[in-house]
Amino acid sequence: MTESTKKTRWPAEWEVHAATWMAFPCREEIWSNGVDVAQIKFAEVANTISEFEPVKMLVSTKHQAFARRKLSSAIEIIPTELDDSWTRDTAPIWVKESGLYKALDFTFNAWGNKFSPYSNDALIAKNVARLCNSEREKVEMVLEGGSIHSNGKGRLLTTKECLLNPNRNPQMSQQAIEKQLADSLGVEEVIWLEKGITGDWDTDGHIDNIACFVSDKTILTQKCSRESENYSIYQDNQRIILDHGCELVEITEPQARYIDGERVPLSYINFYIANDLVLIPRFGVKQDDEAYNVIAELFPERKTISIDANDILVGGGGIHCITMQQPG
Numbered sequence: 001m002t003e004s005t006k007k008t009r010w011p012a013e014w015e016v017h018a019a020t021w022m023a024f025p026c027r028e029e030i031w032s033n034g035v036d037v038a039q040i041k042f043a044e045v046a047n048t049i050s051e052f053e054p055v056k057m058l059v060s061t062k063h064q065a066f067a068r069r070k071l072s073s074a075i076e077i078i079p080t081e082l083d084d085s086w087t088r089d090t091a092p093i094w095v096k097e098s099g100l101y102k103a104l105d106f107t108f109n110a111w112g113n114k115f116s117p118y119s120n121d122a123l124i125a126k127n128v129a130r131l132c133n134s135e136r137e138k139v140e141m142v143l144e145g146g147s148i149h150s151n152g153k154g155r156l157l158t159t160k161e162c163l164l165n166p167n168r169n170p171q172m173s174q175q176a177i178e179k180q181l182a183d184s185l186g187v188e189e190v191i192w193l194e195k196g197i198t199g200d201w202d203t204d205g206h207i208d209n210i211a212c213f214v215s216d217k218t219i220l221t222q223k224c225s226r227e228s229e230n231y232s233i234y235q236d237n238q239r240i241i242l243d244h245g246c247e248l249v250e251i252t253e254p255q256a257r258y259i260d261g262e263r264v265p266l267s268y269i270n271f272y273i274a275n276d277l278v279l280i281p282r283f284g285v286k287q288d289d290e291a292y293n294v295i296a297e298l299f300p301e302r303k304t305i306s307i308d309a310n311d312i313l314v315g316g317g318g319i320h321c322i323t324m325q326q327p328g
Contacts, residue, residue: 008186011327012152018328023058041311043070053275089144090124091324103129106143112167146206151213154188161205198229199263202316209267223250255285270318281309
């Protein structure tokens with residue numbers, strides 16, 4: 001570990017936040033139930049979080065009037081040119097370096113050029129860093145925040161399916177990616193899971209749909225019956241997690257749902273931790289209560305609130321995907 005790495009730390013999500021950053025839905029073609037339905041659901045998430053910490057909402061010009069009607073007066077609305085609404089992947093990742101916070105601006109290419117245009121979203125990290133007066137560092141590597149997860153103490157969790165996908169950084173080897181993560185995020189150890197959950201085609205297997213740290217040494221993931229398409233994936237990931245000396249907590253995955261024969265990537269792992277709050281997704285299936293109870297027990301000192309996440313799932317993500325914490 002180099003001297004520079006020692007000085008850099010990526011805080012865990014459960015550490016204190018200065019704010020949560022979100023973006024109001026605007027890419028109409030991805031919201032099959034209507035962009036206004038998605039906007040109302042995003043507003044519900046934002047309004048709930050705003051009771052516990054500041055929320056800053058990026059809103060495109062044509063949606064500002066509706067946003068002001070639906071969002072709490074406590075939320076700061078920031079006019080911004082947007083292409084999409086997934087700040088987990090477009091906002092900066094803040095690290096702490098020598099006692100100060102720095103905003104990392106990784107390259108964004110719309111999950112391997114799956115959506116277009118994305119030029120406005122590629123500038124969000126830069127613009128957000130400016131808006132909050134954070135020192136900014138541009139990192140010449142494609143990386144989305146939803147593809148990595150930190151325990152705040154040098155361990156990082158990710159999937160090979162995403163980070164080693166040739167549509168991200170084809171010029172970089174696994175070793176080169178690890179070095180960049182060490183240099184930028186202060187990572188000392190990368191836990192490489194093989195794959196994300198079945199059906200997560202939009203992101204190529206983001207980690208925030210399949211596993212996350214819930215403490216320094218504990219990882220939460222899902223489990224299923226042998227009949228599930230995810231069975232072998234969970235089995236492989238369980239082995240890898242235990243081989244790294246981590247403790248494992250498992251919750252039963254949501255009941256399978258299919259659209260045109262394709263499995264939809266429902267996941268309870270896509271929850272969000274805010275100051276004194278854990279916001280947990282529910283899908284209207286029998287596993288909802290178990291997931292809620294397990295996650296609530298993992299964070300006994302925080303209030304736990306469940307929100308129906310189906311109207312977010314329609315667009316290809318979850319509660320964690322639409323939020324990004326600014327530590328402070």
